[in-house]
Amino acid sequence: xxxxxxxxxxxxxxxxxxxxxxxxxxxxxxxxxxxxxxxxxxxxxxxxxxxxxxxxxxxxxxxxxxxxxxxxxxxxxxxxxxxxxxxxxxxxxxxxxxxxxxxxxxxxxxxxxxxxxxxxxxxxxxxxxxxxxxxxxxxxxxxxxxxxxxxxxxxxxxxxxxxxxxxxxxxxxxxxxxxxxxxxxxxxxxxxxxxxxxxxxxxxxxxxxxxxxxxxxxxxxxxxxxxxxxxxxxxxxxxxxxxxxxxxxxxxxxxxxx
Numbered sequence: 213x214x215x216x217x218x219x220x221x222x223x224x225x226x227x228x229x230x231x232x233x234x235x236x237x238x239x240x241x242x243x244x245x246x247x248x249x250x251x252x253x254x255x256x257x258x259x260x261x262x263x264x265x266x267x268x269x270x271x272x273x274x275x276x277x278x279x280x281x282x283x284x285x286x287x288x289x290x291x292x293x294x295x296x297x298x299x300x301x302x303x304x305x306x307x308x309x310x311x312x313x314x315x316x317x318x319x320x321x322x323x324x325x326x327x328x329x330x331x332x333x334x335x336x337x338x339x340x341x342x343x344x345x346x347x348x349x350x351x352x353x354x355x356x357x358x359x360x361x362x363x364x365x366x367x368x369x370x371x372x373x374x375x376x377x378x379x380x381x382x383x384x385x386x387x388x389x390x391x392x393x394x395x396x397x398x399x400x401x402x403x404x405x406x407x408x409x410x411x412x413x414x415x416x417x418x419x420x421x422x423x424x425x426x427x428x429x430x431x432x433x434x435x436x437x438x439x440x441x442x443x444x445x446x447x448x449x450x451x452x453x454x455x456x457x458x459x460x461x462x463x464x465x466x467x468x469x470x
Contacts, residue, residue, distance in 0.1 A: 306399030311423050324397045326366025332359045332425035341435035342379050344409035345426035357422035369394040377409045377438045385417040407443035
């Protein structure tokens with residue numbers, strides 16, 4: 213303390229403009245005892261993702277600088293892409309049902325094929341790239357309660373002439389047949405000309421799986437076995453309708469969900 217002046221007055225006269233610490237816990241003098249405070253961090257609901265061009269564009273505007281023409285074009289292009297994505301975006305859910313409720317070792321999901329729709333339950337497999345189904349072309353000896361896809365009952369089915377497929381899995385099971393294209397829907401997402409590999413022969417291990425009507429391969433299309441021309445997988449065909457070409461799986465014991 214300087215005689216005749218308070219510290220605050222002295223600083224004001226000096227023009228330093230120093231802000232003094234607030235008084236804590238008392239109305240006179242300063243309480244310099246330590247304390248603790250916390251501020252909760254929350255997500256900004258108006259911020260969805262970072263965009264380099266857009267952030268740079270806003271910085272130019274903030275400081276009143278002239279925005280380069282190339283940057284303006286980039287921002288406009290991004291805006292157009294976002295609007296197009298919103299127009300294409302689709303949502304839907306499909307239930308995953310355990311093949312054996314007592315053991316969560318495999319799940320099947322309902323799909324529809326054709327017009328009018330025929331419902332089958334398929335095993336989604338990330339390790340293969342063929343979408344094949346039990347069909348009316350199979351001999352009765354290889355069918356044991358499975359639902360069948362019958363191309364002749366669909367007004368939108370088309371045979372891919374001279375196309376065949378044959379696949380063998382790691383456990384030795386195998387299947388083969390011919391190929392159609394038809395409407396195919398999973399959880400509200402539809403492809404109107406998806407290749408449907410119709411089984412003409414399946415191994416005994418598939419025949420014994422009465423609850424499973426085929427497989428839907430989610431692997432890369434380059435692994436598809438259709439000849440003479442490989443076919444795109446369901447996932448590749450629906451990419452334009454997805455925000456990102458990503459698959460996420462979260463199965464919980466006795467919690468068969470979407």
